[in-house]
Ligand SMILES: Nc1ccn([C@@H]2O[C@H](COP(=O)(O)OP(=O)(O)OP(=O)(O)O)[C@@H](O)[C@H]2O)c(=O)n1
């Protein structure tokens with residue numbers, strides 16, 4: 001259970017919390033991307049992402065690295081996890097020849113900048129070897145350290161990459177490990193137990209792994225056809241052919257490799273959970289909106305989502321537009337969509353919401369005397385039209401309507417419903433509900 005566990009209660013300090021599939025909602029709006037501990041390496045590091053497999057074990061036609069979550073292929077999440085690390089200079093993605101065009105299209109569509117694709121081989125080692133060779137094409141661009149990471153492990157974070165790169169530079173090779181979940185046994189050819197290994201002494205070898213360029217090149221130059229055909233462990237090649245003993249570093253459980261169909265569902269759920277951590281409420285400065293936002297903050301806190309409350313998206317607050325935040329625009333007694341239209345325009349100007357569908361929720365707080373939104377100006381069709389246009393830009397717009405009341409109990413119930421609906425809309429990102437005006 002541990003591997004797919006998602007901690008629903010705590011936030012950024014939990015080391016086992018899902019790492020970032022290239023999505024990293026930092027708490028500080030307007031600042032540049034977070035660098036854990038501010039660590040950076042001062043030697044050139046490049047990455048090889050083997051993505052040339054067929055994903056037979058998923059039982060699907062599409063190789064797992066090209067399966068999409070929220071409209072974006074898995075490989076793109078993995079690439080972004082590396083691309084956002086400032087000290088990584090280049091990324092080589094190794095794909096099967098027949099998928100080169102698809103990969104080029106992904107690189108363009110999701111605006112990957114540090115990436116180039118090279119053709120893979122018939123086994124994982126052959127693919128990795130092609131990637132490493134491609135890094136050596138231009139002598140002046142040769143990295144000091146090469147990080148190798150399966151394209152189908154999207155949840156890798158900068159802290160671990162830093163540790164791997166530093167250890168690889170010092171030691172020649174380094175790799176991530178995890179404790180074994182099950183005991184490993186050896187079987188006889190007749191299918192009986194031969195012996196079992198003492199579990200505490202062994203570890204599962206995971207990715208990422210890092211090597212100095214010289215070590216990994218030499219290992220692939222010297223290794224046998226049998227290694228290329230049947231080998232599964234780059235660290236072993238470094239030991240056997242270069243005498244390099246790898247430093248091993250324990251990584252988080254989310255390093256696990258998408259292998260079976262159920263892993264794709266688990267990856268999707270982690271991606272959704274990560275994208276749903278934070279939202280900001282835009283109040284327009286109205287007193288009632290601030291009261292509602294404060295009440296929402298309390299209610300949503302219990303649902304494990306953090307809300308920042310801001311009056312508008314001006315000045316420093318414009319930083320929110322560049323982050324993986326969701327937006328809740330509260331409009332009070334104003335049954336027109338102008339405020340949420342302004343938010344959509346700001347997002348468009350900031351060129352946001354290309355990589356992941358972003359959620360914008362319009363909360364219309366009507367006066368106790370107002371009948372309904374449809375009775376006063378805004379027709380449900382208007383929000384539907386606005387939402388359809390926004391959806392083309394990968395923004396999912398939903399509406400929630402609630403009525404002010406002096407009846408405290410009723411008001412609290414309504415606020416709780418807004419919080420629940422908001423949380424569900426942000427988590428699920430359902431395209432089917434886009435443009436709907438829900439009643440709280
Ligand atoms: N000839 C190959 C085989 C595998 N890989 C890559 O190596 C990583 C880990 O391998 P694995 O999980 O075994 O992927 P597949 O070989 O695609 O899966 P399966 O064994 O189920 O077919 C994947 O990113 C996969 O695309 C590769 O680049 N070239």
Ligand SMILES: O=C(CO)[C@H](O)[C@H](O)COP(=O)(O)O
Nearest residue numbers: 124150205206207232233234
């Ligand atoms: O964990 C690893 C250690 O090097 C590799 O990702 C693993 O060996 C890939 O193997 P397979 O292709 O059999 O899934």
